[in-house]
Amino acid sequence: EEPQSAPAPTGTAGRQVVQSPTGTAGPTCTLEQFGGTTFDLKTATVGFSQSEKEANPFRIAETKSIKDEAAKLGITHLKVTNAQSQFSKQITDVQQLIAQGVQLLVIAPLNSDGWEPVLQQAAAKKIPIITVDRKINAKPCSDYLTFIGSDFYEQGKRAADRMIEALGGKGKVAILLGAPGNNVTTERTNGFKDRVKEKAPDITIAFEQTGEFAREKGQQVTEQLIQSNPDINGIYAENDEMALGAVTALKGAGKEPGDIKIVSVDGTRSAVQAIADGWLHAVIESNPRFGPLAFETAQKFLDGEPIPDKVIISDRDYDTTNAKDSLGEAY
Amino acid sequence: MRRTDLAEQTDEPVLEARGISKRFPGVLALDGVSLALRPGEVHALVGENGAGKSTLIKVFTGVYRPDEGRLLYKGEPASFGTPMEAQRAGISTIYQEVNLVPMMSVARNLLLGREPRGRFGVIDTAAMYEEAERVLAGYGVETDVRRPLRTLGVGAQQMVALARAVSVDARVVIMDEPTSSLEPREVETLFGVIRRLRDSGIAVMYVSHRLDELYAVCDQVTVLRDGRLAHTGPLAELDRLKLISLMLGRDLDEVRSGGMTRFSRDRSSENRQGDGTRTPVVEARGLTRKHVLDGVNVSVEPGEVVGLGGLLGAGRTETAKAIVGALPLDGGQVLVAGMPLRGGSTAAAIKAGVSLLPEDRKAEGIIPTLSVRENIALAALPSLGRAGVVSEAKIDRVVEIFMRRLRIKAASPHQLVSELSGGNQQKVLLARWLAVRPKALLLDEPTRGIDVGAKAEVQALIDELAQEGLGVLLISSDLEELVEGADRILVLREGAVVGELSGDEVTEEKIMATIAEQSDG
Amino acid sequence: MAELTSRGSARVAVLKPQVYAWVQDYGVYAAVLVLLLFNVLFTPHFLDASNFRTQLVQVTPVVIVSLGMALVIGTQGIDLSVGSVMALAAALTVLYLGYGWLPAVLVAVIGGAVVGAAGGALVAYVGVQPIVATLALLVGIRGLANVLVPQLVEFRNPGLIALGSSSVAGIPVIVIIAAALTVIVLFVVRRTTFGRQVVAIGGNRSASELSGLPVKRVLLTVYVISGLLAALAGVLATARLQASDPTSLGLFIELSAITAVVVGGTPLTGGRIRVLSTVMGALLMQLLSATLIKHNLPQSWTQMVQAVIILAAVYATRKRGTR
Amino acid sequence: MNREQVSRLIQQHGAVMVLALLVVVGSLAFDSFATAGNAASVVVSSSFLAIIAIGMTFVIISGGIDLSVGSLFVLGGVLAAYGSQYGLLVALLLPLAVCGVVGLLQGLVIARTGMAPFIVTLAGLLGVRGLMLAISDEGATTYLVEDPAFAALGQGGILGLTWPVYITALLALLAMVLLQRTGFGQNVYAIGGNEQAAALMGVPVARTKVYVYVMSGLLAGLAGALNAARLSSGVTILGIGLELDAIAAVVIGGTLLTGGAGGITGSVAGVLLLGVIQSLINQVGNLTSAFQQVVSGAFLALVVVAQRLLSKAQRLT
Ligand SMILES: Nc1ncnc2c1ncn2[C@@H]1O[C@H](COP(=O)(O)OP(=O)(O)OP(=O)(O)O)[C@@H](O)[C@H]1O
Ligand SMILES: Nc1ncnc2c1ncn2[C@@H]1O[C@H](COP(=O)(O)OP(=O)(O)OP(=O)(O)O)[C@@H](O)[C@H]1O
Numbered sequence A: 001e002e003p004q005s006a007p008a009p010t011g012t013a014g015r016q017v018v019q020s021p022t023g024t025a026g027p028t029c030t031l032e033q034f035g036g037t038t039f040d041l042k043t044a045t046v047g048f049s050q051s052e053k054e055a056n057p058f059r060i061a062e063t064k065s066i067k068d069e070a071a072k073l074g075i076t077h078l079k080v081t082n083a084q085s086q087f088s089k090q091i092t093d094v095q096q097l098i099a100q101g102v103q104l105l106v107i108a109p110l111n112s113d114g115w116e117p118v119l120q121q122a123a124a125k126k127i128p129i130i131t132v133d134r135k136i137n138a139k140p141c142s143d144y145l146t147f148i149g150s151d152f153y154e155q156g157k158r159a160a161d162r163m164i165e166a167l168g169g170k171g172k173v174a175i176l177l178g179a180p181g182n183n184v185t186t187e188r189t190n191g192f193k194d195r196v197k198e199k200a201p202d203i204t205i206a207f208e209q210t211g212e213f214a215r216e217k218g219q220q221v222t223e224q225l226i227q228s229n230p231d232i233n234g235i236y237a238e239n240d241e242m243a244l245g246a247v248t249a250l251k252g253a254g255k256e257p258g259d260i261k262i263v264s265v266d267g268t269r270s271a272v273q274a275i276a277d278g279w280l281h282a283v284i285e286s287n288p289r290f291g292p293l294a295f296e297t298a299q300k301f302l303d304g305e306p307i308p309d310k311v312i313i314s315d316r317d318y319d320t321t322n323a324k325d326s327l328g329e330a331y
Numbered sequence B: 001m002r003r004t005d006l007a008e009q010t011d012e013p014v015l016e017a018r019g020i021s022k023r024f025p026g027v028l029a030l031d032g033v034s035l036a037l038r039p040g041e042v043h044a045l046v047g048e049n050g051a052g053k054s055t056l057i058k059v060f061t062g063v064y065r066p067d068e069g070r071l072l073y074k075g076e077p078a079s080f081g082t083p084m085e086a087q088r089a090g091i092s093t094i095y096q097e098v099n100l101v102p103m104m105s106v107a108r109n110l111l112l113g114r115e116p117r118g119r120f121g122v123i124d125t126a127a128m129y130e131e132a133e134r135v136l137a138g139y140g141v142e143t144d145v146r147r148p149l150r151t152l153g154v155g156a157q158q159m160v161a162l163a164r165a166v167s168v169d170a171r172v173v174i175m176d177e178p179t180s181s182l183e184p185r186e187v188e189t190l191f192g193v194i195r196r197l198r199d200s201g202i203a204v205m206y207v208s209h210r211l212d213e214l215y216a217v218c219d220q221v222t223v224l225r226d227g228r229l230a231h232t233g234p235l236a237e238l239d240r241l242k243l244i245s246l247m248l249g250r251d252l253d254e255v256r257s258g259g260m261t262r263f264s265r266d267r268s269s270e271n272r273q274g275d276g277t278r279t280p281v282v283e284a285r286g287l288t289r290k291h292v293l294d295g296v297n298v299s300v301e302p303g304e305v306v307g308l309g310g311l312l313g314a315g316r317t318e319t320a321k322a323i324v325g326a327l328p329l330d331g332g333q334v335l336v337a338g339m340p341l342r343g344g345s346t347a348a349a350i351k352a353g354v355s356l357l358p359e360d361r362k363a364e365g366i367i368p369t370l371s372v373r374e375n376i377a378l379a380a381l382p383s384l385g386r387a388g389v390v391s392e393a394k395i396d397r398v399v400e401i402f403m404r405r406l407r408i409k410a411a412s413p414h415q416l417v418s419e420l421s422g423g424n425q426q427k428v429l430l431a432r433w434l435a436v437r438p439k440a441l442l443l444d445e446p447t448r449g450i451d452v453g454a455k456a457e458v459q460a461l462i463d464e465l466a467q468e469g470l471g472v473l474l475i476s477s478d479l480e481e482l483v484e485g486a487d488r489i490l491v492l493r494e495g496a497v498v499g500e501l502s503g504d505e506v507t508e509e510k511i512m513a514t515i516a517e518q519s520d521g
Numbered sequence C: 001m002a003e004l005t006s007r008g009s010a011r012v013a014v015l016k017p018q019v020y021a022w023v024q025d026y027g028v029y030a031a032v033l034v035l036l037l038f039n040v041l042f043t044p045h046f047l048d049a050s051n052f053r054t055q056l057v058q059v060t061p062v063v064i065v066s067l068g069m070a071l072v073i074g075t076q077g078i079d080l081s082v083g084s085v086m087a088l089a090a091a092l093t094v095l096y097l098g099y100g101w102l103p104a105v106l107v108a109v110i111g112g113a114v115v116g117a118a119g120g121a122l123v124a125y126v127g128v129q130p131i132v133a134t135l136a137l138l139v140g141i142r143g144l145a146n147v148l149v150p151q152l153v154e155f156r157n158p159g160l161i162a163l164g165s166s167s168v169a170g171i172p173v174i175v176i177i178a179a180a181l182t183v184i185v186l187f188v189v190r191r192t193t194f195g196r197q198v199v200a201i202g203g204n205r206s207a208s209e210l211s212g213l214p215v216k217r218v219l220l221t222v223y224v225i226s227g228l229l230a231a232l233a234g235v236l237a238t239a240r241l242q243a244s245d246p247t248s249l250g251l252f253i254e255l256s257a258i259t260a261v262v263v264g265g266t267p268l269t270g271g272r273i274r275v276l277s278t279v280m281g282a283l284l285m286q287l288l289s290a291t292l293i294k295h296n297l298p299q300s301w302t303q304m305v306q307a308v309i310i311l312a313a314v315y316a317t318r319k320r321g322t323r
Numbered sequence D: 001m002n003r004e005q006v007s008r009l010i011q012q013h014g015a016v017m018v019l020a021l022l023v024v025v026g027s028l029a030f031d032s033f034a035t036a037g038n039a040a041s042v043v044v045s046s047s048f049l050a051i052i053a054i055g056m057t058f059v060i061i062s063g064g065i066d067l068s069v070g071s072l073f074v075l076g077g078v079l080a081a082y083g084s085q086y087g088l089l090v091a092l093l094l095p096l097a098v099c100g101v102v103g104l105l106q107g108l109v110i111a112r113t114g115m116a117p118f119i120v121t122l123a124g125l126l127g128v129r130g131l132m133l134a135i136s137d138e139g140a141t142t143y144l145v146e147d148p149a150f151a152a153l154g155q156g157g158i159l160g161l162t163w164p165v166y167i168t169a170l171l172a173l174l175a176m177v178l179l180q181r182t183g184f185g186q187n188v189y190a191i192g193g194n195e196q197a198a199a200l201m202g203v204p205v206a207r208t209k210v211y212v213y214v215m216s217g218l219l220a221g222l223a224g225a226l227n228a229a230r231l232s233s234g235v236t237i238l239g240i241g242l243e244l245d246a247i248a249a250v251v252i253g254g255t256l257l258t259g260g261a262g263g264i265t266g267s268v269a270g271v272l273l274l275g276v277i278q279s280l281i282n283q284v285g286n287l288t289s290a291f292q293q294v295v296s297g298a299f300l301a302l303v304v305v306a307q308r309l310l311s312k313a314q315r316l317t
């Protein structure tokens, strides 16, 4: 009933675009190199292991994109598991998918390390694994097939660029960190900090506290922050939810849009709307619609074509110049 | 070997207290108490409820550390940090409240800490059960030693505790009211054990409120009064009246005029005896529960005191519990004033006017986290306020009345009930039940652990209440109490009523005979 | 001479227990004071009125949840489902917002009571141990909330937003509500038959049964109250967030609430309830986390310091055995 | 066999019975459920929780609770991965030593001060996770397992099952003997059944408690280390909420949370039950995450009610 939760538009809007179109910058992999045999994707059993609950726009869009594309391609045996943010459970989930006889695995990993037991089993059965959204620390083309996703470190850097631009190169910035221990948190933090250090030494990072990727936590931390550091100029939120929580906090404290510059990562519809409303300065997109690219890559691979060892998608930026027009494409 | 050494030097105290004081917030529980325990003697420790007996014992065994004074064990200064240290050193104790582990099996309770070992030092369970059965048989307890202890009656549990304490290699055995829930046959067994211990040169300290027992088995006596030493010396030098006057701190004459028990039952008086014409306040018909109760019929008329007699485990407690709905039944019915009672609900029974003073005061009686005041008011709460809001004034009044009437000894009504002495806790529970003004009261061992003075008061109270028209079901292992207090006695055996005694038949001999008769047949 | 010394030490011995007793009863108040003092000295802008408002507003959900938790713990139980009940309330509120905010809140609170009743029934009538009964609810009800509202939903209902953000005489409405609930629970515990029965059951269940207390009904009611209060906390948190977020609302709040209750001196073994100290316990934990955030400590330090402070506070208020 | 024995048996084996039932139903409903691969995955992944649950069983029987196991599990893993650069021995001993010491500290505090185990180990949960974050650069550093022998301990195996499964089985056996057939085991039951009485019966209450928490700490650390060997890395995002899983497994297994009764078999069955429930949900293969949670909550409730009614039917309260 609320306009914000209207279903994402279908069609090609917001479709993922590969960063380097050729994708052949690095080594490639063919079916022959991998050592598997081809099969018909339509009649095959395909497993998709989701890491987190489909309860935030990113995960919802991601799972939906995979399911929709599978349906579109006529893949009837798609098995989906959800690890509910528990890494051990994800390992077990994938092992059980393998036990159920899947021939292709698409995994959205909760963590980059610790995939040893799964990789061994999959390799023994020559099951190709495509990881989406997060990378697995292992050998492409032997442990797994390839990775499709964004570069989180790069996202952090681009967020820093937007922050530097917003603040004119100097000021005090706070970071709302993601969940501790999470690869995404680490990389988005490092990218941001490295870039600031390199490009704008006059910007100090005065505060960094975890908001655990959640809106309420983002709100609470921001409330404490603006209370004890009233001179803060910018907030870098490592996802949109925390940024929107920060906005609620700022509203509650009687601030005006633009008083404090907020930059965040993800590109959910609410965040893009918040740009249009003037509360957010910019949002770096992280596109979750992996379905088409994943299955396209799989089909190419099965057809014997060479596959790049990583497929980095090019994420866009949202800011005041494009926010209103792009609302339909945000997820 | 060492035991014989000890026997030779009998006049050297094995355990000695010198000027012990112990203070609790608000009470000086012990005030400079000295006492010597010699090998081969049975030493009685007596005094009113709250006189400090249990506290002194706990000081001896390392449960409490004395504030002042010294302990000597085998002539050397000693201070036990924990009961375990005391036990290791050879002081074995049966505490006033049964202190075993209810969920563990009988055998494991009995042998905890010295289970027979098999290969690899691992416990040999078969041998353990065998040994447990053998040991318990010596105390007249025949039961499946694999069952959890809690399924035994309190009396049987007491025997297990006793067997456990005595079978440890000990120099000193301390017993705090071991007989309070035993009936005569078990008491005799216990005395046999005590005499055996004494003859082998072990020192026994014996606490009891039953004077007969003291004279039957003790050599020495120490009297405590209000935490101070009132007397110590050979028991034979004191007659009963003198002993009581020492305990109570009153004149001999005063005590003498009071008499021994306070029951003044006049069994011939027509109006009080159950003549079968009036509607019983409470009537149980055919109470049945597999293995426990076998068609028990009981009825109590207004103003009547009905006694329940029987051996340990005869089903007295279970009968009482069944009547108030605290025990699921396979069959039978309870009527209150002629109206059938909804089964399985204690609340319904209490509402109808039937209450039970439970036998196991620690597990089923007191609420240890609450004060004396809250404990007394608990059952009567709904009537002590309006619309669910309690009236503190009303509670204060009720509590005051009963604390005075029952002479409950507490620092204040706000003291935690768990800090009271055993006897005073019992009085608090009595007060709880009197405060609901029941029509019928089922008393399961009501004077258990209560001192002579207070016992007489409670007995007088039962009398008085009966005169006011209350129906009482009295369960007591003290035959004297049963005989003097009851108008009519039902004898139970293995969950069935095997005899009814009334009028002149109500004597200790008759009860014993009824029990024996049935066991022969 | 010897007598003199022993008298002297006796006096000290009399004094000491009183100090202990005081610390045991009011230790959590003292700890709050110490933390306040630290902040006044070392945290910039701490004395601003807006700061106190922030802390009170943030602690509100924990306070409300721990009031119910205190009752449950008083019966020797525990309620792990509170966080999920908050989430369910958030979901129900936004689902029924179309009918107006007041009916929506009502539905949410009833939903909380129903979950509480389910937990209470499992505990009281089936005899399932409270920790597993409510653990099943913790898992299932969070799922249910997510089934109803799969993702965060923002709302613009002015009434509900006002509930979360308006103030009366400078005091936020939700703080006033929490204070009122505290007074009500305090009254229930101290002055009603029901309150006495709750602690009696926690102190000794079989004795309470034999004393004719409606044990099962009281247990059920206690869990219903806990569910109700948790739902209310969920509604208020939702109103404040201006969005319904069943995914992360109330995550791990059961641990905060239990900590508040225990730090306040209510024993987990039941039989005793300290309402005001529970609120103080919640405040202590809130102040602590605010202090750590304001001083920008990394997560690792935050958690370690919290561990130490919890231990210290509970150590001070622990029950000493008599020896 | 008398009534109590029968009901005791059912109470202790209620979980086993429900487990058997679930497996039968699962095999009938799903073709791919009763396969060797699936069974192996359930057993292998359950083994780590089972090791923790064994320790938890001791703690709960003693009347306590240990909330720190989830944090110790992740700390153990990080330490093992870190230690693996110095070889197999260090990889095993480092986590055991540290987690054992944490258990020791918790045990000492609980035994000496009389503070509630719930709160002491809650502090442990926070503190240990903080410690783990501190040594892993706020969780950003993932140490990789360097030692192949150590990795083989987690990944190798025979008969389709990995070593951790056999280690778990061995530990369970030892634990059973320890609990039922040694003085220490008896002491654990005694202090859980009635602490005061146990003290008066001469049980070394404080020492027993300390041992119990040390054991729980050691086992949680060991489980973490074995898991790190299996994953070949010290993953830092593990173990959140694991303590509740362990407690649930133990309680479903028939151990009373109030202490004094229970056993290892039940706990292991409880762990497997949780694993099978998850596996069944995965078999359906298309439930949304929210529905999965509803189903597992409902399953959990059903299982405890069934287990409760089974023992209640025998009038064992
Ligand atoms: N833990 C405690 N805290 C406070 N007061 C206590 C405590 N234990 C005992 N007392 C008090 O010390 C006094 C002596 O109690 P004690 O239990 O030694 O009496 P007793 O002689 O054994 O009585 P009884 O015959 O009733 O068992 C009583 O006034 C009692 O209230
Ligand atoms: N000496 C014993 N040997 C074996 N079992 C016993 C013994 N004493 C009691 N029990 C068991 O305890 C159960 C409860 O007995 P109950 O308490 O009703 O008896 P009671 O007549 O009140 O005896 P008590 O004097 O112990 O209160 C009985 O079913 C019986 O099986």
Ligand SMILES: [Mg+2]
Binding pocket: B053, B054, B055, B096, B176, B421, B422, B423
């Ligand atoms: Mg006593």
Ligand SMILES: [Mg+2]
Binding pocket: B153, B154, B316, B317, B318, B359, B444
């Ligand atoms: Mg009896």
